[in-house]
Amino acid sequence: MTSRSIVTAAGTSGARGRSASRTPGHLQKPGSTVVLERDGDAEVKRTLLPGGLRVITEHVPGVRSASIGIWVAVGSRDEPLSVAGAAHYLEHLLFKGTARRTAAQIAEEIDAVGGELNAFTAKEHTCYYAHVLDEDLPLAIDLVSDVVFDAVCAESDVETERGVVLEEIAMRDDDPEDLLHDAFCTALMSDHPLGRPVLGSEQSITAMTRSALNGFYRRRYTMPRMVLAVAGNVSHRGVLTLVRKALRDRLTGDRAPLAPRTGRARLGASPRLVLHTDDTEQAHMMLGVRAIDRHDDRRFTLSVLNAALGGGMSSRLFQEVRERRGLAYQVYSSVAAYADTGHLSIYTGCQPDRLGEVAGVVREVLREVARDGFTDAEVARAKGSLRGGLVLGLEDTSSRMSRIGKGELAYGDYLTVEQTLERFAAVTPEDVANLARELLARPLAAAVVGPYAHTDDVPVQLHEVSK
Amino acid sequence: MTSRSIVTAAGTSGARGRSASRTPGHLQKPGSTVVLERDGDAEVKRTLLPGGLRVITEHVPGVRSASIGIWVAVGSRDEPLSVAGAAHYLEHLLFKGTARRTAAQIAEEIDAVGGELNAFTAKEHTCYYAHVLDEDLPLAIDLVSDVVFDAVCAESDVETERGVVLEEIAMRDDDPEDLLHDAFCTALMSDHPLGRPVLGSEQSITAMTRSALNGFYRRRYTMPRMVLAVAGNVSHRGVLTLVRKALRDRLTGDRAPLAPRTGRARLGASPRLVLHTDDTEQAHMMLGVRAIDRHDDRRFTLSVLNAALGGGMSSRLFQEVRERRGLAYQVYSSVAAYADTGHLSIYTGCQPDRLGEVAGVVREVLREVARDGFTDAEVARAKGSLRGGLVLGLEDTSSRMSRIGKGELAYGDYLTVEQTLERFAAVTPEDVANLARELLARPLAAAVVGPYAHTDDVPVQLHEVSK
Numbered sequence: 022m023t024s025r026s027i028v029t030a031a032g033t034s035g036a037r038g039r040s041a042s043r044t045p046g047h048l049q050k051p052g053s054t055v056v057l058e059r060d061g062d063a064e065v066k067r068t069l070l071p072g073g074l075r076v077i078t079e080h081v082p083g084v085r086s087a088s089i090g091i092w093v094a095v096g097s098r099d100e101p102l103s104v105a106g107a108a109h110y111l112e113h114l115l116f117k118g119t120a121r122r123t124a125a126q127i128a129e130e131i132d133a134v135g136g137e138l139n140a141f142t143a144k145e146h147t148c149y150y151a152h153v154l155d156e157d158l159p160l161a162i163d164l165v166s167d168v169v170f171d172a173v174c175a176e177s178d179v180e181t182e183r184g185v186v187l188e189e190i191a192m193r194d195d196d197p198e199d200l201l202h203d204a205f206c207t208a209l210m211s212d213h214p215l216g217r218p219v220l221g222s223e224q225s226i227t228a229m230t231r232s233a234l235n236g237f238y239r240r241r242y243t244m245p246r247m248v249l250a251v252a253g254n255v256s257h258r259g260v261l262t263l264v265r266k267a268l269r270d271r272l273t274g275d276r277a278p279l280a281p282r283t284g285r286a287r288l289g290a291s292p293r294l295v296l297h298t299d300d301t302e303q304a305h306m307m308l309g310v311r312a313i314d315r316h317d318d319r320r321f322t323l324s325v326l327n328a329a330l331g332g333g334m335s336s337r338l339f340q341e342v343r344e345r346r347g348l349a350y351q352v353y354s355s356v357a358a359y360a361d362t363g364h365l366s367i368y369t370g371c372q373p374d375r376l377g378e379v380a381g382v383v384r385e386v387l388r389e390v391a392r393d394g395f396t397d398a399e400v401a402r403a404k405g406s407l408r409g410g411l412v413l414g415l416e417d418t419s420s421r422m423s424r425i426g427k428g429e430l431a432y433g434d435y436l437t438v439e440q441t442l443e444r445f446a447a448v449t450p451e452d453v454a455n456l457a458r459e460l461l462a463r464p465l466a467a468a469v470v471g472p473y474a475h476t477d478d479v480p481v482q483l484h485e486v487s488k
Numbered sequence: 489m490t491s492r493s494i495v496t497a498a499g500t501s502g503a504r505g506r507s508a509s510r511t512p513g514h515l516q517k518p519g520s521t522v523v524l525e526r527d528g529d530a531e532v533k534r535t536l537l538p539g540g541l542r543v544i545t546e547h548v549p550g551v552r553s554a555s556i557g558i559w560v561a562v563g564s565r566d567e568p569l570s571v572a573g574a575a576h577y578l579e580h581l582l583f584k585g586t587a588r589r590t591a592a593q594i595a596e597e598i599d600a601v602g603g604e605l606n607a608f609t610a611k612e613h614t615c616y617y618a619h620v621l622d623e624d625l626p627l628a629i630d631l632v633s634d635v636v637f638d639a640v641c642a643e644s645d646v647e648t649e650r651g652v653v654l655e656e657i658a659m660r661d662d663d664p665e666d667l668l669h670d671a672f673c674t675a676l677m678s679d680h681p682l683g684r685p686v687l688g689s690e691q692s693i694t695a696m697t698r699s700a701l702n703g704f705y706r707r708r709y710t711m712p713r714m715v716l717a718v719a720g721n722v723s724h725r726g727v728l729t730l731v732r733k734a735l736r737d738r739l740t741g742d743r744a745p746l747a748p749r750t751g752r753a754r755l756g757a758s759p760r761l762v763l764h765t766d767d768t769e770q771a772h773m774m775l776g777v778r779a780i781d782r783h784d785d786r787r788f789t790l791s792v793l794n795a796a797l798g799g800g801m802s803s804r805l806f807q808e809v810r811e812r813r814g815l816a817y818q819v820y821s822s823v824a825a826y827a828d829t830g831h832l833s834i835y836t837g838c839q840p841d842r843l844g845e846v847a848g849v850v851r852e853v854l855r856e857v858a859r860d861g862f863t864d865a866e867v868a869r870a871k872g873s874l875r876g877g878l879v880l881g882l883e884d885t886s887s888r889m890s891r892i893g894k895g896e897l898a899y900g901d902y903l904t905v906e907q908t909l910e911r912f913a914a915v916t917p918e919d920v921a922n923l924a925r926e927l928l929a930r931p932l933a934a935a936v937v938g939p940y941a942h943t944d945d946v947p948v949q950l951h952e953v954s955k
Contacts, residue, residue, distance in 0.1 A: 083550025086880055117811075124811050128801035133869045135876015138801070154876055184814030191769035192817055192837055195664050300767060302658035334595035334605070344584075344591050347651030350659055370659055402600045409602015409621055413553055416884045 045433030046075045046248070047278040054257070057435040065425060065435065066257040070264070073245035073276035077425045078260045079252040081418060087158045087253030088422035090150035091169045092430045094246040094279060097221075098144045098214040098359075100237075106221015107237045109142040110186050110229055115149070115238075116140070117178035119171040124178075130164060138164060142219055145282070145359060146430055152419050155254040159263050162251070166267040169247075174238060179231040187227070190220050197305040197470045198368070204295045204468035205307040209364055211290040244271070245278045250426030253418040281433050282360035283316055292466030294483055296476045304373040304471030306380065306481060309366025310463040315358035315431055321444040322452045323356055323365065326460075328403035329395045329453065330354045330386075331367055335402060337386050337395075342369060348379050360431075365460055373471050377480030387486040391461035394454025407445045411438065462487050512900030513542045513715070514745040521724070524902040532892060532902070533724040537731070540712035540743035544892045545727045546719040548885060554625045554720030555889035557617035558636045559897045561713040561746060564688075565611045565681040565826075567704075573688015574704045576609040577653050577696055582616070582705075583607070584645035586638040591645075597631060605631060609686055612749070612826060613897055619886050622721040626730050629718070633734040636714075641705060646698040654694070657687050664772040664937045665835070671762045671935035672774040676831055678757040711738070712745045717893030720885040748900050749827035750783055759933030761950055763943045771840040771938030773847065773948065776833025777930040782825035782898055788911040789919045790823055790832065793927075795870035796862045796920065797821045797853075798834055802869060804853050804862075809836060815846050827898075832927055840938050844947030854953040858928035861921025870920075874912045878905065929954050 042055040049055060049069040058065040062082035069075055100107050117124045131138040136153035138161075149169050151161035193199045203218040210216030220226075251260045265272060288311065313319055331338035331354025342352040352369040367387075371379045395403070415421055415438065428435065436444075465483045473479050509522040516522060516536040525532040529549035536542055567574050584591045598605040603620035605628075616636050618628035660666045670685040677683030687693075718727045732739060755778065780786055798805035798821025809819040819836040834854075838846045862870070882888055882905065895902065903911075932950045940946050 084883065086883060125802065125807060128807070128811070129869060132800040132802040133872040135873045135878070135880065137880070152880060154879060157876070181812070181814035185810060185817050188770065188815075188817040188838060191839065194769040195772075195837075197662050302661040303655065305662075333599040335592065335599040340592060340595070343652060344595070345648070347648035348655075350652050350655040370662075371655060372658065402596060405600040406602045409624070411602070412621060413602065413604070413619060416551065416553060418883070 043434065046077070046429050047280045047433050049075075051275050058437045060437070064257070067429070067435075068257070068261060069278065070261075070272050072272045072274050073243070073278050074268070074272065075248045075278055075429060076261060076264055077248060077250050077429050078255055078257045079421050079425050080255060080257070081253055081421055084254050084418055085155055086152065086418050087155045087161065087251060087255050088150060088152045088418040089158065089161050089165055089249070089251045090148050090422050090426045091165055092248045092250060092426040093147045093169070093242060094145070094282070094430050095147055095241040096143050096145040097217060097219040099241065100214065103225070104229060104233050104237065105217055105225040106186070106219070107229065107234060108147055109219050109221065110182070110226060111234050111238055112140045112142045112147055112149075113182045113186060114174055114178060114234060115168045115172040117182060118173045118175065119167045120173065121167060121171065127164065127168065130160060134160060136161060144215055144219060146427070148423075148426070150419070150422065158251070158253075158255060162260070162263045163267045166264070169242065170268065170271060172238070174231065174235045176231045179229075179234060183226060183229070186220070187223060190223055190226065193220060197299070197301055197303070197370070200297055201305045201307050201368070201468050201470045204297055204470065205309070205366060205466065208295040208468045209292050209309065209311060209466035210288050210362070211293075213286060213288050215286065215359060215362065245276050248426050248429045250422050250429065252421035252425060281431055284361040286359070286362035288362060292464045292483070294466070294476050294479065294481065295468045296473060296479055297468070297470045298473060299470050300472050301470060303370040304376040304469060304473075305368075305370045306376060306467065306469050307366050307368045308380075308383070308465055308467035308481065309364050310460050310465060312356065312363040312365040312460055313358065314361050314363050316360070319452070319456055320358060322448050322456050324407055325400060325403045325445065325448045326453050326457055327354050327356045327365060328406050329399045330390060332403065333406055337390065337399075338367065338383065341386055342379060342382055346382065348375055348382065373473070376469075376471070380481045384482065384486050387461055390457050391487050394450055394457055397450050400448070400450045400453055404445050404448060408442055411441065461485070510901065512747075513544070513896050514747045514900050516542075518742050525904045527904070531724070534896070534902075535724070535728060536745065537728075537739050539739045539741050540710070540745050541735070541739065542715045542745055542896060543728060543731055544715060544717050544896050545722055545724045546888050546892050547722060547724070548720055548888055551721050551885055552622055553620065553885050554622045554628065554718060554722050555617060555619045555885040556625065556628050556632055556716070556718045557615050557889050557893045558632055559715045559717060559893040560614045560636070560709060561612070561749070561897050562614055562708040563610050563612040564684060564686040566708065567681065570692070571696060571700050571704065572684055572692040573653070573686070574696065574701060575614055576686050576688065577649070577693060578701050578705055579607045579609045579614050579616075580649045580653060581641055581645060581701060582635045582639040584649060585640045585642065586634045587640065588634060588638065594631065594635065597627060601627065603628060611682055611686060613894070615890075615893070617886070617889065625718070625720070625722060629727070629730045630734045633731070636709065637735065637738060639705070641698065641702045643698045646696075646701060650693060650696070653687070654690060657690060657693065660687060664766070664768055664770070664837070667764055668772045668774050668835070668935050668937045671764055671937065672776070672833060672933065675762040675935045676759050676776065676778060676933035677755050677829070680753060680755050682753065682826060682829065712743050715893050715896045717889050717896065719888035719892060748898055751828040753826070753829035755829060759931045759950070761933075761943050761946065761948065762935045763940060763946055764935070764937045765939070765941060766937050767939050768937060770837040771843040771936060771940070772835075772837045773843060773934065773936050774833050774835045775847075775850070775932055775934035775948065776831050777927050777932060779823065779830040779832040779927050780825065781828050781830050783827070786919070786923055787825060789915050789923050791874055792867060792870045792912065792915045793920050793924055794821050794823045794832060795873050796866045797857060799870065800873055804857065804866070805834065805850065808849055808853055809846060813849065815842055815849065840940070843936075843938070847948045851949065851953050854928055857924050858954050861917060861924055864917050867915070867917045867920055871912050871915060875909055878908065928952070
């Protein structure tokens with residue numbers, strides 16, 4: 022098909038490392054292209070193609086590879102309870118064959134060039150991606166598009182893949198940290214869809230039909246819900262040509278992309294303790310509080326708080342639990358931000374007879390932070406840590422592709438790396454202390470995997486740390 | 489101290505992507521510098537400093553980061569049985585404080601710049617490394633050198649860290665795949681030091697003394713056993729200046745580096761089955777044969793064999809076990825190459841009642857490969873896969889640092905990426921078939937973690953696949 026004319030909505034000269042257009046992707050003019058960033062040779066551009074597909078690319082100077090991902094705004098939270106795990110099951114199924122390729126052919130084509138082709142399903146999105154040498158980008162775009170748009174979903178493949186998904190659930194059950202993470206989400210968000218495991222349950226997977234999966238596929242995998250992102254040694258124009266070739270007559274119609282999800286999750290029941298009794302060597306514990314959603318401007322403050330609390334070797338938790346007392350090998354905090362809620366949590370694993378002591382130390386750290394915040398030196402270090410980590414984390418084309426693709430899906434609005442660094446730099450110790458005080462006054466949720474028969478045997482206190 | 493004059497042993501014009509000098513590091517002239525590769529802006533150089541320290545650097549054009557690692561030719565195989573786990577325990581201990589820095593200061597300095605500072609211990613080497621923004625390289629070289637050469641090993645830190653190492657052992661015990669790997673090495677190599685876990689045992693760690701650890705440190709951590717490797721946006725001359733500043737008066741004496749270890753391991757007892765009874769959801773199985781050492785020229789052939797057998801999605805094992813039958817989520821083969829022996833192994837995990845079927849399918853695949861080798865298409869694909877994987881795997885400075893540092897320790901001799909690709913390209917289907925026939929006629933070893941009370945209950949056959 023003939024391409025629409027490409028309109029460059031922003032001038033070619035822009036501030037170094039600043040975004041040149043702030044038009045969100047879902048409000049972009051159909052057929053237009055905007056420059057989101059231009060910084061020397063580096064460039065980020067976005068085009069809205071007919072059919073409602075957003076294509077966003079980053080030209081990364083000096084690399085020999087390219088990564089392409091199709092991000093779909095569909096995840097496990099979109100599943101009715103009766104088909105829990107459908108999004109992930111479907112992700113497996115799409116690789117089992119398309120109108121043009123068998124599963125073996127898909128595998129052979131990517132292996133032949135030494136590329137990586139894979140996918141992952143999360144609570145709010147699913148991503149299909151490939152990482153290849155730049156010369157193999159045409160193949161990668163064709164393969165990923167084929168899988169996402171043209172899978173067959175044959176009945177026999179649904180049966181074969183059911184076994185694989187059940188094995189993946191069993192494998193998760195044998196990994197205490199993975200199991201714990203799922204249990205923690207249940208402890209914190211109860212029966213809200215965000216509280217359920219992405220994998221579904223043995224029951225829901227066993228009962229899943231081809232018709233349910235295919236229906237989910239046909240209804241949910243529409244272009245307005247998708248972003249196609251490419252980063253590496255690529256040109257925006259070249260990528261558009263390849264995408265048009267791969268998708269041909271699918272690129273029709275004036276459909277607007279879906280706006281990012283917003284709102285406020287109705288989480289219902291209070292946080293609680295969830296125990297998985299298991300004869301493990303360590304007791305594995307995760308505890309935390311409901312926090313802020315990804316649209317909350319304080320997310321930069323929360324990142325600083327998280328880094329100072331349990332992000333690195335010099336963080337409070339690492340120093341108190343591991344360095345001073347030798348109580349654990351692993352102890353860290355982490356943050357999750359969904360469209361309408363989020364959480365701040367702490368993980369650690371230790372000998373079961375020490376869990377009471379470890380939980381006590383963790384509570385004491387949280388109590389101090391809730392009361393006094395962090396020192397100026399700690400906040401400065403946390404900010405330095407985020408700055409270095411962000412830049413070092415963007416060295417490969419896969420992480421650059423994820424930044425632009427996931428960012429587009431989640432925010433629409435584009436932030437340059439420089440702008441993100443400025444937001445971190447602007448966070449003050451007072452901001453951190455205020456947020457810590459607010460969040461740590463909330464009820465705690467906890468999950469434990471370990472050799473305890475009843476929740477009463479678990480030596481972890483759930484009342485707020487400020488009390 | 490004053491630096492010796494730098495002699496460039498090779499001319500400045502060299503073949504593109506070819507090594508310009510083939511002098512092994514341990515035979516290099518003291519004080520001299522050789523150019524190992526020059527390809528456009530990229531350059532690999534090695535200097536032998538007084539004291540016997542080899543410094544090898546790679547200038548990577550277009551990146552903003554740098555990675556530094558000190559590779560020590562000491563690992564768990566160098567431990568007497570009575571101090572099993574000493575190399576790894578020591579690796580922990582070195583971060584607990586130096587003459588100039590407390591453990592907290594070490595952590596604070598690296599966190600402040602958002603860098604990564606860490607270490608790992610293997611059977612034949614230990615590596616201390618940092619990954620930082622290029623502007624922070626002076627700090628990174630100073631920190632890593634300080635930790636490796638000037639740690640205090642205080643009695644109280646030995647006690648605190650004992651708890652951490654015991655937690656790490658407990659964590660390994662809760663991870664079926666990690667536990668399985670250790671069990672497989674025992675099944676294959678019995679009581680040879682290579683058959684023992686790097687972590688040591690609960691008993692050996694509990695009994696470890698400060699004097700044993702410090703003695704191990706003083707005797708083993710000598711410059712002739714070390715390679716300091718740096719890759720990224722760096723110059724060789726600049727790195728040498730930083731290393732001289734960090735190590736000062738330690739850089740004295742005309743000591744020659746140790747030649748890489750060679751020989752033939754005396755493995756003694758025959759391979760067998762090792763079972764860890766555990767109430768896991770999946771039965772986890774690893775089985776394999778003794779293979780070739782890293783100095784064996786057929787290592788390139790073995791890589792092709794491994795890729796075709798179980799390296800990617802299109803490999804025989806993945807297709808037969810997962811794609812056709814849906815029997816497992818994970819199934820892959822892997823290769824280990826030590827100085828004087830090695831192994832080829834297969835991992836999979838499945839429902840315990842299907843283990844017999846899975847093991848049967850794996851045996852049948854191995855039998856066919858031993859008899860017929862692979863098709864030309866499979867070998868071509870495996871070679872393509874290795875080519876792409878090698879190049880894509882060298883995108884970040886950490887992997888480039890590892891390539892030159894570990895390579896120098898293991899081989900002395902330097903191979904450019906281009907030369908490695910040529911070696912893969914030269915492998916023929918006949919080479920692969922011959923090696924498969926030879927290796928797969930050897931006795932199998934197997935390890936299983938799963939809900940079986942006795943080895944007799946495990947449905948895995950150990951007789952050679954060719955029978």
